[in-house]
Amino acid sequence: MLEYSKVALDFMNRDHAEFVSLCEKLIATLNDAPNPRAIDPLLDQLAEHTRHHFAEEERQMQAAQFPPFRMHKGEHDRVLSALAEHIERWRQDRDAAQLCDVIESTLNGWFVNHVNSMDFVTANFIKQAKG
Numbered sequence: 001m002l003e004y005s006k007v008a009l010d011f012m013n014r015d016h017a018e019f020v021s022l023c024e025k026l027i028a029t030l031n032d033a034p035n036p037r038a039i040d041p042l043l044d045q046l047a048e049h050t051r052h053h054f055a056e057e058e059r060q061m062q063a064a065q066f067p068p069f070r071m072h073k074g075e076h077d078r079v080l081s082a083l084a085e086h087i088e089r090w091r092q093d094r095d096a097a098q099l100c101d102v103i104e105s106t107l108n109g110w111f112v113n114h115v116n117s118m119d120f121v122t123a124n125f126i127k128q129a130k131g
């Protein structure tokens, strides 16, 4: 169970819960029946969800003229391309243990840090800007 901060905007909390539940589903499937037919669609779903979730945060940051927008978006872009690389590697190697490790350590570690720092500050700023 991942521990991360609740932020000031509900749409972000909903996206974060969805991200965590997709990661949990992936880990359970990787432990249970790590076959590509089950894993590939879940990875596509995770990539799609993450793209959407980041794009919505970015749209709202821009609307609120959040000053460190570039920095926050830079981190999103970096994570999206790392995720695409991890998915590509899985498609080539089909290494379930490696993918499990990437999700549990790299991706989830990044997620908790990101939510607790950048998303937390960003949500407060957008909420205040909206009044």
Ligand SMILES: [Fe+2]
Binding pocket: 057, 072, 076, 114, 118, 119
């Ligand atoms: Fe973010």
